[in-house]
Amino acid sequence: MEKIFMYTLSTCPWCRKTKQFFKEKNIEFNFVDYDLAGEEEQDKIRDEMSKYGNVAFPFVKIGEEVVIGYDPDKYSKLCGLTEGK
Amino acid sequence: MNIESRKKALKFLYQRVVDPLGYKFSPDKDLVDFLLEQEVKLKQKHGIPFCPCQGLSKDREENMRIVCPCIPFHREHFDAMKRCWCGLFVHKDVTNSDELKQIPVHEIKK
Amino acid sequence: MTIAEPSWVSTIDADKLLENKKAAIYPKGLPVLLIKQGGRIHAISNKCAHMACPLAGGVLEDCIIRCPCHNWGFDIKTGEFLDAKEIKIQVYQTKLLEGKIYVKI
Numbered sequence: 029m030e031k032i033f034m035y036t037l038s039t040c041p042w043c044r045k046t047k048q049f050f051k052e053k054n055i056e057f058n059f060v061d062y063d064l065a066g067e068e069e070q071d072k073i074r075d076e077m078s079k080y081g082n083v084a085f086p087f088v089k090i091g092e093e094v095v096i097g098y099d100p101d102k103y104s105k106l107c108g109l110t111e112g113k
Numbered sequence: 114m115n116i117e118s119r120k121k122a123l124k125f126l127y128q129r130v131v132d133p134l135g136y137k138f139s140p141d142k143d144l145v146d147f148l149l150e151q152e153v154k155l156k157q158k159h160g161i162p163f164c165p166c167q168g169l170s171k172d173r174e175e176n177m178r179i180v181c182p183c184i185p186f187h188r189e190h191f192d193a194m195k196r197c198w199c200g201l202f203v204h205k206d207v208t209n210s211d212e213l214k215q216i217p218v219h220e221i222k223k
Numbered sequence: 224m225t226i227a228e229p230s231w232v233s234t235i236d237a238d239k240l241l242e243n244k245k246a247a248i249y250p251k252g253l254p255v256l257l258i259k260q261g262g263r264i265h266a267i268s269n270k271c272a273h274m275a276c277p278l279a280g281g282v283l284e285d286c287i288i289r290c291p292c293h294n295w296g297f298d299i300k301t302g303e304f305l306d307a308k309e310i311k312i313q314v315y316q317t318k319l320l321e322g323k324i325y326v327k328i
């Protein structure tokens with residue numbers, strides 16, 4: 029299974045839905061809520077996100093791939109879930 | 114003022130701003146309710162109703178571009194999605210907001 | 224509600240308003256901001272189109288006034304919001320008469 033990591037905001041409903049998606053599928057993930065992080069950590073997070081061209085949340089890293097925004101279809105594909113709609 | 118009346122106050126102010134831009138509040142009432150509540154809390158914390166779905170930085174000028182409603186500063190991006198990033202506002206012709214997806218700005222075709 | 228026809232209202236003395244300065248006034252009880260710029264007197268609504276902050280505390284640069292609250296910029300000649308022209312604040316006609324600034328409101 030690919031490793032999953034995400035940057036999220038505690039105030040953002042789409043970030044919540046993203047976490048919910050992985051929880052429902054019983055897929056483990058780690059996350060950091062950017063808005064609750066310290067200033068130094070926020071700088072680091074922004075730097076890392078900028079490398080992918082876009083500082084926006086939710087930012088979901090599945091293996092080496094990055095998905096920006098709540099996009100269950102993309103998450104499923106990258107996790108190898110073949111899910112009929 | 115309690116949270117509910119603060120939410121109402123924001124709603125009243127925002128309606129006047131987004132209407133001439135061709136947007137309305139999302140038909141998804143729960144989403145609208147949740148987002149307005151977050152904005153009330155952000156306003157209590159920062160004095161400004163920042164976007165619940167975008168991250169603040171140290172740059173004041175940048176931060177001013179994510180004060181709700183931030184549509185004027187992200188027009189092309191939001192028009193392409195027919196919604197704002199949070200989904201609080203959608204184009205006036207949208208009836209089913211569930212069909213609208215978040216598309217990252219770099220994937221929007223110019 | 225009946226909306227009265229706009230009429231000329233006498234406000235402050237013209238020599239009280241210096242170049243590049245602003246004055247908040249309330250003709251007919253409405254919040255109006257007078258601005259003198261390039262020798263001309265402009266009258267705009269003193270309420271920002273965003274969240275109604277008074278523009279009187281804003282920064283004036285040429286024909287642009289920036290709201291002190293969240294930086295929204297407006298053209299003082301047309302009232303247009305710089306980042307979306309569909310959004311406007313009210314602008315009022317002005318004239319000078321016997322040393323007084325009049326606003327049509």
Ligand code: SF4
Binds near residue numbers: 164179182184198201
């Ligand atoms: S993305 Fe939507 S909710 Fe967030 S600040 Fe912009 S207009 Fe407001």
Ligand code: FES
Binds near residue numbers: 271273274290293
């Ligand atoms: S109230 Fe003027 S910019 Fe927000």
